Structures are given as C-alpha cells and as structure tokens.
Amino acid sequence: MARRALILLEGSRYNGPLYIQAAPLLGLHPITLSADPARYDYLASEGIEAIRVDTDNLDALIRECSRLRGTYDIAGITCAGDPFYATVGKLCRYFDLPGPNPTSIERCCDKFTQRQLLAEAGVPIPAYRLATNATDVESSAAEIGLPVILKPAVGSGSRGVRLCRTVDELAEHTTYLLGGKHIWRSSPRILVEGYAQGPYYAADIMGNEVIAISxxxxxxxxxxxxxxxxxxxxxxxxxxxxxxxxxxxxxxALGLGWGPTGIEFRWTQRGPVVIEVNPRLGGGTGPQLVQQAYGIDLITEHIKLVVGEEWNLRRRHSQTAAVRFLIPDRDGTLDQIGGESRAAAVPGVAEVKLYIEPKTPIVRKGDPRDCIGYVIAASPTHARTEAILQRAVDLIDWSITPFPTLSEHGRPEAP
Known part of the structure; x- marks a missing residue:
C-alpha cells in the first residue's frame, strides 16, 4: 500500500514546523513544495522531504503532484499561510481532494474586493479607497481624513502597512510603496483606510465555529x-x-466557512469594526495559545479536515494563555542573547523560542519580521499569566551594538 502523504505548499516560520510535526502523528508523510526550500530552516533540521518547484506556476505544481502520486497516496494538500491558499484550493479541486473554494480565497486576499463584499453585507468596516498612484493616495486620504492607514491591497504579515498621521508621513510612505522599495507580487494597488482606533481583538474560526477570541x-x-x-x-x-x-x-459575505479563518477587529466608539479577514489560521503563535488555553490542537484538526477525516473542536480545559514577543528597540549587531533556559524553567512557561544568534545584523522593518523570539505562558488567571510572562521575559537578556554612522568625511564614527 502506498504511503499516505500530506503536501504542504511553501511554509512559515511560526506554523510551518507545527504542520510538519503533526502530520506523522496522523499517519501522514509531510512533503513541502517550495520555490526555495532553504528559506525554511526547520525542513533541514527535521529531515523533511522538500521539493523545489515554482509555486507561482499552477501547471508546474500539478505536474509535481502527479509525479508524486506515482509513489505516494496523496491524502491532502494545504499550506500554513494565505499567499498560496487559493492555489491550494485549485490543486485540491484538480485532484478531487477536500479543500477551500479558490474563488472565495482570492476575493478575500484582495483587500479591496474584501472591503467591497463586507460593505455590501453591512459588516462594520473603516472607510476605504483604492489608489494606484500618489495623486490617488493624496485625494483618498483627503476624502477620508487623516490619520489613515496605507497598506498594499494584496499582501500579508503587515508588510508595507503604516499609520500616516500627517501629509508628510503620507507622502513618505507612498514613496516607499511606489518607489521600488516594497516588493509587489502584482501591479501596485494601495488601500487607503480610515484609522479605526480602539482595543484590538482577533477571532480564531474553524469551519463556521468561533473557537476563541483573543x-x-x-x-x-x-x-x-x-x-x-x-x-x-x-x-x-x-x-x-x-x-x-x-x-x-x-x-x-466572503463565501468562507471551510477550514480556518482569522478575523481582526478594533473595538471603536461604534463597537467592533472589522480590520481584516484572513482565510487561514491566525498568524504568529495563535495555534499554540489556543492549545494552551483550551486544549484544542487547531493544526491537527485542520489536517484532519484536509484529509477528509472528522475533526474534534471540543474544549478540553480552560486557562489563560498569553505570548510576549521579543522585539529589538534599535538596529545594529546582536552582541549576545541568552537566558532562554532560565525563562523556560519558570513554572507556567509553556514555550520559549529564540530566532537569532549572536553577531546577527538586525535591521527592523516595522512588521512581524522584527520579532527575534517569544515566550508563551499559561495559568488559571489573567493576572498570574501576566506575572509569569514578565518574570520569564526579564530573564532573557540581549544587547545590540548600533551600526557605525558615517562622519561628514564619510568615515565610520564610533556609536
């Protein structure tokens, strides 16, 4: 009998390893298809089969999956992030496997189309406009009123997203987005959006069930x-x-409801306003936190759905779980970082992860890629969990030497 395989399209720093680890526990052999497998260091460290293929080319992916079917029983195809989730849906339809509706995913991943569909359905969202050039951005911001958010109409991970409070900040970020510094996967289209101010919340959904709100x-x-x-x-x-x-x-409104969805909110003066709908599991450490808080393994349950098995979303316990991300406060060279073993030994700490090693250059980008590690803790109460987190984070120390600056004569000066 052919070995059952789970095909994973590309990967991710946060959830990628979790899919790799969960698959064998369900009797599945994970195989990652990637345009550059080397960018995911966990594939080599875990000894995971990875195949280089142009993941932007649907025909190439169909050929590779067809070739793999000569060796494996492909039980399911999925991915850990949203940029390739529509492609996953197309592959699942081609090979007659359970999967998301690719049309719904594509509409959702286009933030302008998503806003249009939500507005038509009466869902509360910020004011928005679409811009393709600097003049459009300026006029759209004037119509909405500063402050506004500028973000790529297609993208993920908060890349290129910025709050613009003044005309100068608006012009600066427009130049950044349209001047060649931001990498576009398609023609440049900018969403200009009113700034919804208020506490931030996120809903984790599987199928049509709201699992958790953070x-x-x-x-x-x-x-x-x-x-x-x-x-x-x-x-x-x-x-x-x-x-x-x-x-x-x-x-x-978006034709979703198969598999995972993550929805972000701001609670404003008019109540909850939808900031973004993501047709995937919540980014970052969401799955680990849901498991610590409620005993639900979202990764495993998603894989079960992908391979046509029955999932179980029942809560097994109820705790307060939290994560604190470690974010550098300056650019420069990381001199040293340590203390993770001391932090991990604090009672109530569930996980400590550091992403970088000494002598690594740090150049902050203003998005989640700035994260150099995290600590997760859980306990019966909010206050106790916060105290555990703070104690653990205080045990992790690092230092950064700023990059040398150039003097007026072009020579490096001491920082």
Missing part, C-alpha cells in the same frame, strides 16, 4: 508590530457575542 497590543506607531496576545480576551459575554456574530457575517 486580545492583543502593538508596539509604538506608525507600525503595527505585535507585542502580546492573550486568550481569552477581557470581554463580557455580550461583547464576545457581538464579535462572534460579526465574524459569522464575514464568512457569509
């Missing part, structure tokens, strides 16, 4: 770099119900 906060503007998430969010039952109801309205 609260989060960010570092200082103008960027949106996550600092902390906590499950469950500090909401009343009525507030949770409002977010859950709007979440299900989003699914209906």
């Amino acid at each position: 609260g989060g906060n960010f570092g200082p503007p103008p960027h949106f770099v996550y600092r902390e998430f906590i499950y469950p969010a500090a909401l009343t039952d009525d507030e949770q119900e409002r977010i859950a109801d709007i979440s299900l309205s989003c699914l209906r």
Whole structure:
C-alpha cells in the first residue's frame, strides 16, 4: 500500500514546523513544495522531504503532484499561510481532494474586493479607497481624513502597512510603496483606510465555529508590530457575542466557512469594526495559545479536515494563555542573547523560542519580521499569566551594538 502523504505548499516560520510535526502523528508523510526550500530552516533540521518547484506556476505544481502520486497516496494538500491558499484550493479541486473554494480565497486576499463584499453585507468596516498612484493616495486620504492607514491591497504579515498621521508621513510612505522599495507580487494597488482606533481583538474560526477570541497590543506607531496576545480576551459575554456574530457575517459575505479563518477587529466608539479577514489560521503563535488555553490542537484538526477525516473542536480545559514577543528597540549587531533556559524553567512557561544568534545584523522593518523570539505562558488567571510572562521575559537578556554612522568625511564614527 502506498504511503499516505500530506503536501504542504511553501511554509512559515511560526506554523510551518507545527504542520510538519503533526502530520506523522496522523499517519501522514509531510512533503513541502517550495520555490526555495532553504528559506525554511526547520525542513533541514527535521529531515523533511522538500521539493523545489515554482509555486507561482499552477501547471508546474500539478505536474509535481502527479509525479508524486506515482509513489505516494496523496491524502491532502494545504499550506500554513494565505499567499498560496487559493492555489491550494485549485490543486485540491484538480485532484478531487477536500479543500477551500479558490474563488472565495482570492476575493478575500484582495483587500479591496474584501472591503467591497463586507460593505455590501453591512459588516462594520473603516472607510476605504483604492489608489494606484500618489495623486490617488493624496485625494483618498483627503476624502477620508487623516490619520489613515496605507497598506498594499494584496499582501500579508503587515508588510508595507503604516499609520500616516500627517501629509508628510503620507507622502513618505507612498514613496516607499511606489518607489521600488516594497516588493509587489502584482501591479501596485494601495488601500487607503480610515484609522479605526480602539482595543484590538482577533477571532480564531474553524469551519463556521468561533473557537476563541483573543486580545492583543502593538508596539509604538506608525507600525503595527505585535507585542502580546492573550486568550481569552477581557470581554463580557455580550461583547464576545457581538464579535462572534460579526465574524459569522464575514464568512457569509466572503463565501468562507471551510477550514480556518482569522478575523481582526478594533473595538471603536461604534463597537467592533472589522480590520481584516484572513482565510487561514491566525498568524504568529495563535495555534499554540489556543492549545494552551483550551486544549484544542487547531493544526491537527485542520489536517484532519484536509484529509477528509472528522475533526474534534471540543474544549478540553480552560486557562489563560498569553505570548510576549521579543522585539529589538534599535538596529545594529546582536552582541549576545541568552537566558532562554532560565525563562523556560519558570513554572507556567509553556514555550520559549529564540530566532537569532549572536553577531546577527538586525535591521527592523516595522512588521512581524522584527520579532527575534517569544515566550508563551499559561495559568488559571489573567493576572498570574501576566506575572509569569514578565518574570520569564526579564530573564532573557540581549544587547545590540548600533551600526557605525558615517562622519561628514564619510568615515565610520564610533556609536
């Protein structure tokens, strides 16, 4: 009998290893298809089969999967992130496997189209306009009123997203997005969006069921770099119900409801406003936090759905789980970093992860790629979990030497 395989399209720093680890426990052999497998260091460290293929080329992917079917029983195809999730849907339809609706995914991943569909359905969203040049951006911002958010109409991971509070900041970020520094996967299209101010919440959904609602906060503007998430969010039952109801309205408006969805909110003066709908599991450490808080393994349950098995989304316990991301406060060279073993030994700490090693250059980008590690903790109460996190984070220390600056004569000066 041929070995059952799970095909993973590309990977991710956060959730990629979790899919790789969960697959064998379900009797599946994970195989990653990637345009550059070397960019995912966990593939080599785990000894995972990886095949180089142009993942932007659907025909090439069909040929590779057809070739693999000569050796394996392909039980399912999926991915850990949203840039390739529509392609996953197309492959699943071609090979008659369970999968998401690719048309719905494509519409959702185009942030402008997503806004149009949500607005038509009466879902509360910020004011928005689409711009393709600097003049459009300027006029759109004037219509909406500063401050505004500028973001690529297609993209993920908060890349290229910035709060613009003044005309000068607006012009600066427009130049960045259109001047060749931002990498576009398609023709440049910018979403200009009103700034929805208020506490941040996120809903984790599987199928048509809201599994969890978390609260989060960010570092200082103008960027949106996550600092902390906590499950469950500090909401009343009525507030949770409002977010859950709007979440299900989003699914209906966008034709989603198969597999995972992550929806981001700001609770404004007019109540919860949808910031973004992502047709995938919540990014970052969401799956680990849901497992710590409720005992639900979202990765495993998603894989079960992908291979046509019955999933189980029942809560097994209820705790407060939180993550604190480690974010450098300057650019430069990392001199040293340590203390992870001391932090991991703190009672209540579930996981400590460091991504970088000494002598690594650090150039902050103003998005989640700035994260150099994280700590996850869980306990019966919010206050205790926060205290555990703080104690553990305080045990991790690092130092960064700023890059030398050039003097007026072009020679490096001492930092």
